[in-house]
Amino acid sequence: AAGSGKMAAEAAVGQVVLPGDVLLLPARPDHDAERLPLGPEAAPRGRLLCGPGLRRCAAGLLVTKCGLLRHRQPGGGGGAAAGGAYWVDSQQKRYVPVKGDQVIGIVTARAGDVFRLDVGGSEQASLSYLAFEGATKRNRPNVQVGDLVYGQFLVANKDMEPEMVCMDSSGKASGMGVIGQDGFLFKVSLGLIRKLLAPKCEIIQELSQLYPFELVLGMNGRIWVKAKTVQQTLIIVNILEACEYMTSEQRKQALAKLSGN
Amino acid sequence: MRETPLSNCERRFLLRAVREGKRLDGRQCYDYRNVRISFGPDRGCCVVELGRTRVLGQVSCELVPPKPNRATEGILFFNLELSPMAAPGFEPGRQSELLVKLNRLIERCLRNSKCIDTESLCVVAGEKVWQIRVDLHLLNHDGNIIDAASIAAIVALCHFRRPDVSVQGEEVTVYSPEERDPVPLSIHHMPVCVSFAFFQQGTYLLVDPSEREERVMDGLLVIAMNKHREICTIQSSGGIMLVMDQVLRCSKITAVKVAEITELIQKALENDQKVRKEGGKFGFAESIPNQKITAFKMESAAVDTNNVEEQAEEIITKADPPSEVFATPILHAPGTAQIGEGIGNSWEDLEESEREEEVEEEGESEAATSECQRMETEDTSTISKAKDEPIVLSDSEEEEVVILEPQEVPNKTRTQTTSKQENTSKKTFNKRRRKKRAAR
Numbered sequence: 001a002a003g004s005g006k007m008a009a010e011a012a013v014g015q016v017v018l019p020g021d022v023l024l025l026p027a028r029p030d031h032d033a034e035r036l037p038l039g040p041e042a043a044p045r046g047r048l049l050c051g052p053g054l055r056r057c058a059a060g061l062l063v064t065k066c067g068l069l070r071h072r073q074p075g076g077g078g079g080a081a082a083g084g085a086y087w088v089d090s091q092q093k094r095y096v097p098v099k100g101d102q103v104i105g106i107v108t109a110r111a112g113d114v115f116r117l118d119v120g121g122s123e124q125a126s127l128s129y130l131a132f133e134g135a136t137k138r139n140r141p142n143v144q145v146g147d148l149v150y151g152q153f154l155v156a157n158k159d160m161e162p163e164m165v166c167m168d169s170s171g172k173a174s175g176m177g178v179i180g181q182d183g184f185l186f187k188v189s190l191g192l193i194r195k196l197l198a199p200k201c202e203i204i205q206e207l208s209q210l211y212p213f214e215l216v217l218g219m220n221g222r223i224w225v226k227a228k229t230v231q232q233t234l235i236i237v238n239i240l241e242a243c244e245y246m247t248s249e250q251r252k253q254a255l256a257k258l259s260g261n
Numbered sequence: 262m263r264e265t266p267l268s269n270c271e272r273r274f275l276l277r278a279v280r281e282g283k284r285l286d287g288r289q290c291y292d293y294r295n296v297r298i299s300f301g302p303d304r305g306c307c308v309v310e311l312g313r314t315r316v317l318g319q320v321s322c323e324l325v326p327p328k329p330n331r332a333t334e335g336i337l338f339f340n341l342e343l344s345p346m347a348a349p350g351f352e353p354g355r356q357s358e359l360l361v362k363l364n365r366l367i368e369r370c371l372r373n374s375k376c377i378d379t380e381s382l383c384v385v386a387g388e389k390v391w392q393i394r395v396d397l398h399l400l401n402h403d404g405n406i407i408d409a410a411s412i413a414a415i416v417a418l419c420h421f422r423r424p425d426v427s428v429q430g431e432e433v434t435v436y437s438p439e440e441r442d443p444v445p446l447s448i449h450h451m452p453v454c455v456s457f458a459f460f461q462q463g464t465y466l467l468v469d470p471s472e473r474e475e476r477v478m479d480g481l482l483v484i485a486m487n488k489h490r491e492i493c494t495i496q497s498s499g500g501i502m503l504v505m506d507q508v509l510r511c512s513k514i515t516a517v518k519v520a521e522i523t524e525l526i527q528k529a530l531e532n533d534q535k536v537r538k539e540g541g542k543f544g545f546a547e548s549i550p551n552q553k554i555t556a557f558k559m560e561s562a563a564v565d566t567n568n569v570e571e572q573a574e575e576i577i578t579k580a581d582p583p584s585e586v587f588a589t590p591i592l593h594a595p596g597t598a599q600i601g602e603g604i605g606n607s608w609e610d611l612e613e614s615e616r617e618e619e620v621e622e623e624g625e626s627e628a629a630t631s632e633c634q635r636m637e638t639e640d641t642s643t644i645s646k647a648k649d650e651p652i653v654l655s656d657s658e659e660e661e662v663v664i665l666e667p668q669e670v671p672n673k674t675r676t677q678t679t680s681k682q683e684n685t686s687k688k689t690f691n692k693r694r695r696k697k698r699a700a701r
Contacts, residue, residue, distance in 0.1 A: 106265070106266050106268045108266050118263075118266055120265070144269070146266070146268050146269035146272075147268070147269060147270075148268050148269075148270055179270070180270075181270060181273070182270065182273070182274070183270055183274065184270065184271060184274045185268055185270060224270075230274070230277055230278050230281055231281075231283060233274070234278070234283060234285065234287065237285070238286070238287065
């Protein structure tokens with residue numbers, strides 16, 4: 001399947017795909033009116049979601065990033081991906097702002113009514129001082145240059161500079177805002193962040209049994225950790241950084257050694 | 262690109278950690294990171310890794326006319342480049358302050374200390390001398406570029422071999438590597454730089470600062486020394502006031518570190534020499550380790566496949582041999598026909614097969630494939646049917662197999678292909694067998 005680059009989408013799930021590969025989707029039921037499909041071989045109803053790393057093209061889906069192809073089965077009851085979703089799991093360290101992502105930004109400047117934040121992308125993001133919960137023209141948030149802010153992207157495309165807000169659509173903070181003074185910030189790859197954000201992540205569960213700590217994960221690869229002492233914070237930082245290359249047995253051994261001390 | 266700014270909480274945390282004597286990677290204050298030296302296939306090419314800081318060094322030589330005021334000496338040229346690969350803040354065209362400072366330091370350390378005998382590089386006095394050019398490229402910036410660069414430079418120079426030259430009167434013959442073995446450069450001693458980072462006006466001192474520590478330090482002291490405890494270069498930057506006994510203490514630490522590093526360099530050079538002599542494989546491909554990313558790796562589930570083989574064997578021994586294939590089509594109704602009755606159900610007990618479905622896919626497919634292989638040896642004519650059968654049952658999402666009696670089919674207005682008909686007939690057959698067994 002390496003040569004031509006055209007293959008059926010279902011066949012390629014779980015395999016490595018390269019940019020330029022074309023994935024052919026099964027024919028839609030409308031095209032074949034005489035045949036009523038029965039049973040599990042039915043073509044998926046609803047919209048097929050084309051996730052990161054893929055683009056629609058005439059023949060089907062065009063791969064734009066190299067990685068493993070993943071597929072989610074058609075779920076029940078008409079969500080956004082009622083017809084199933086395809087995406088590419090790729091590994092990268094450089095972040096590209098995406099609308100809706102929650103990231104950790106570093107304040108670099110105050111320019112009048114907006115703060116300029118560095119989020120690791122090609123442009124600095126802007127954050128209005130009114131975009132915090134309970135902020136008014138008189139009641140400004142206490143944000144200094146060099147502070148860490150956890151917010152989400154309101155606008156993020158390649159034509160405009162990204163805009164961030166620290167509240168959700170109803171005006172509530174829901175965990176976003178200025179991150180406290182202590183603690184430590186470090187950077188990991190984007191793939192590790194997605195793995196840590198997965199529900200019921202083993203790493204986080206095992207770490208929480210070690211010491212109590214506060215953790216903020218930004219989709220731009222930045223992690224903020226705070227534990228009681230400097231030593232504990234450093235241990236958590238080192239374990240999270242090492243999780244990239246450790247298998248789960250090695251991680252369990254390392255944690256067992258630490259909790260034994 | 263712009264350099265990522267340092268946030269206040271990082272700065273505060275790092276200074277607090279330094280005050281408590283803790284470093285980010287768990288080192289002690291006077292500990293160096295791991296130094297790894299690997300050589301490339303060419304002579305004079307090496308990569309030095311100091312923790313995650315990586316520097317590539319390459320030495321090359323050329324015959325040139327000498328400098329007018331130094332007619333009998335060869336020329337040494339050092340060039341350190343900060344590639345944008347190393348850190349986002351480095352841009353290729355810009356001549357930054359850091360770059361100038363590093364280049365000057367390397368030159369002072371290696372040229373002014375006369376570690377290379379330049380007189381030996383002279384071929385014809387006043388006309389031809391060897392110009393030795395050392396190119397250093399920073400591949401990754403994780404702090405302490407100067408130490409890694411100085412180690413890379415001296416290692417590359419020791420590793421390098423220049424072509425042999427003979428002078429007969431007016432004639433100069435440069436031998437190619439095939440004609441005569443290339444000659445090593447004559448190196449008197451190996452100077453190595455050691456960096457010290459100072460915090461809080463000289464109160465706290467860290468050896469070999471990492472990139473984060475470099476961002477928050479007050480000042481930097483670099484001492485270049487060789488293993489004979491001779492100081493080649495000493496430079497203090499950052500404007501900190503240093504007391505005499507601090508500097509003396511640093512020089513004592515340097516002596517210890519340089520001895521260790523020089524030993525490491527000697528060992529690396531010897532290893533490489535040995536490998537080349539024995540004809541073994543050498544080069545970067547052998548020495549740089551692979552790092553596998555486990556972020557997307559799915560851990561293999563622990564599947565108990567102990568019983569599966571036994572069960573599979575049982576089933577096969579109890580199975581009836583498959584019946585013969587009927588070639589003539591049987592017409593049930595207009596528009597539907599059946600070829601053959603499908604193979605007999607070799608899954609003795611359907612409940613047993615459902616239990617097997619609870620076992621992981623691997624176990625099932627193993628049993629299926631092993632069964633398939635055995636079926637092949639038994640009856641080659643029914644190979645395709647044997648492969649079809651296990652799949653029919655496992656793919657079905659329905660708990661119960663739908664009974665499709667042949668008479669009912671024409672009610673559903675559709676045309677069936679023969680394979681579909683065979684499937685339904687198999688299902689019918691299985692259901693009939695189940696009913697038969699239930700009736701017993």
